[in-house]
Amino acid sequence: MTRHSKPREQARSLKTKLGVLKHLAMFAFAAARRVRDLECVQDNTAAIAPGDVLLFSTLRNEQLRIPYFLEHYRALGVDHFCFVDNGSSDGFREYVSGMPDVSVWYTEASYKEAASGMHWLNGLLHRYAHGHWCVVCDPDELLVYPHYTSRSLDELGAMLAGRRRSSMFTLMLDLYSDYIDSGEYRSGDVPWEVCPWFDAHGYRGTDKSYWHNLHVKGGVRARQFYGSGDGEPPALNKLSFVRWKPHYYFVSSMHNLAPRRPNKVYEDDDITGCVLHFKFISAIVDKVREEMHRKQHYNNSAEYRKYASAVSSRERLYDADVSQRYSGWEQLVELRLMNPGPWWK
């Protein structure tokens, strides 16, 4: 048995590698095809200079969050924003029209067919992002990392590059107020003042051998909506900060990259960050109503169906045992949700 194990292992590893290659080819093809859906309606990409930090995001009717989103990421040192606007009708394009650091691509094509917008972003990343450090996130996600208040993304990128890393592992942290829809968010508010709570404990990470990544589950969504074992809770691991290379493709919406090397960036001495996720604000009621109708989200919008029932039964998200009030990056480091790595001092 042992005599055969080595060739078998090699065969298995070769099979896996071929599988990854197959994925890579599929995603390259899909990205090249789907990116044709996009029509550039605001093109400031000529302003992108070498070494700039770029941000890529897909959005639909998120104008409420955009002012603070831009403020947060500009403070972190993002030099250029690239948005894919999937049919917004809430004045987003008018709002950003004068901004020299924003480019917008418009499409009314199917979000679902573009694999939650991933193919669009893959296509744009390949067009503009080679060699740039990029933040890739949704408009309800704010990236934080150790010392983010005093060290910019340029500095983070330079440090990671010095350690031969081309990505940073981030944990998605859901923030919420007492009830799913009780956070009354007005445009421009600091989101963590409206939704101050997050789960301090209850995250489980497993090494996934196929993508060489750390698959993390847990947090308020797992606790509240998947507690009884119905369905798989959403993955909380993300690669939100990547130095894009010509052979990279996101697979499964920003959770993993192909090829697999940049996924394994969660060693003990690696810096990791968190993505603060503000889904549960009062506007979720309208969003849920719309998405139930569009059915454009992952797994037949199963998650939105759960939110719909949570809204109607007024479920309480706050739990005195695990909820803590967000107070800053130091707290996340102390709770070991974030690793300062070489930036421990």
Add this chain to the structure above:
Amino acid sequence: MNKAYVVIAHQCNSGLFALLGSLLRDGSHVAVHFDRAASPGAPPRALLEFADRHPKLLLADPVAVVWGEWSIVQATLNALQCLRETGEAFDYVTLLSGACMPTKPIALLDQFLADNRGSEFIECVDPGYNLWVKGGYQQERWRYYHFVNWRKSPHLFDLAIRAQHALGIKRQMPDGLAPRMGSQWWTLSWPTLCRILDYHEERRLEKFFGRTWVPDELFFQTLVYALVDDRDAIRGHGLTHYDFDPMGMPRVYYDDNFAQLICSARFFGRKISPWATSLQSSLAAVAAMDVPAFISRLDDAHGAAPIPFPRDDLALKTLQFFGTPVSARRSRPRCRLRRNGRYFVVVSCDEGRSRALQRRCNALPGYACHGHLLGNSWQSVVDDINAPAVSRVLSLAQRDADRRGFLRQVLSSSEGELPGFLLNPERDTAGREMLRELSRDPACTLILDQHWRADPTLPAPADVLSLLPDCAGPPAKDGSASLVEYARQATLHDTSADRLRLLRWLHAQLVGSACATVLVGEGELENWSPGLLTP
């Protein structure tokens, strides 16, 4: 004080101009070398325009700098030549990189240099005795010919070294120069630099050094050691603060590190992040301050700093803080485990004798001798501590996570008393691991019982007495170092094998150590008077 600076830059950014502005402010000359690889043709326009506005800014002949190769020394020499052509008689010249910033007022630097006139501030380590390069090639850097850059092709680099080793190649320094190594950044007196320039011009040293690896950490160090009249004038460190992270990468300082930098015991700091513009401007403001204003600023920074910095290391004391001559230097930074004074450690394998000394110490006013703080069972550690401050440490694991912090807490808690503790190197695993560090602590007095058994795996005996003068340590400032002399005399009358081995160990561990060592012979530990130690 007529100072000049050499700045080696390869990035033209706000940090470089902040640095140049602070250096030029008091009318000093600054020779800038801008890497030709980073800006082919001419230096960047912004730098040229800056030079037009500042007549004392000189631009050196640019060479394309490749990391680890001769080009960086050539760049420095070009800049020095530029300074020489001004015809000025400088007092001191400081070598800085474009990513440096002053961390103290330039006025304080003036004062410091005036007080230490005649000293050479350069790290100058004898690679025959010290492992200066951590986890890399040391002697191989000049023993073999280097044609390959390790950064570009590490495997070929290793292969070339192995091949030359197999062929038995062993290059010798020209003129029988004794190799010395150290950090690239220095502050040297102008006469010494002139001598180096003359010597280099006459001997064309690039023939040899051009084929060494990382000559910037070898060339000036070797020549300074060879050319100064008084080697005790070499202070064994530069005036630039730098740090490495666990990966061996130079540590970068960001906007939130301001307090740490101005509290460091050096006058310049590197590397400053090129994006940390607020740090750059605050440091530029510090550089322009006068000394009293800086003192009050320092107190602010102290209050705001997240880490309580040891006051000993503060800038105000830099004037006394520097000063170990190169013959007694260590290569690793020392760490004081007691901020407010000295402490002692009784190293003995004989429990009865060390306990007797502990009891006698504790009976005397002004002494507080703890037990086996670094022992293997937590109960014995807790029983042995008579300081309430330590009760916060709850377990052995917690102590082992931060032994230094633990010791610092215990030792600093006894105000007005001279603290000490027992260490049994046979039983206390943690203690054995800490011995090397304790022996480097200038605040520590090691009391070594002769019954301390040396490691039987030590190499063959050497002539101990001939080695001893090397560990004589710095000249006594507070009388403590004369205890080493005491130990030396004690050996002259006793040549037992145990003691010989112990001394060899001592030599290996304590060469150049600032720590005082007392060697106690038969029958002495029980009766030995702690009065030798002054709190």
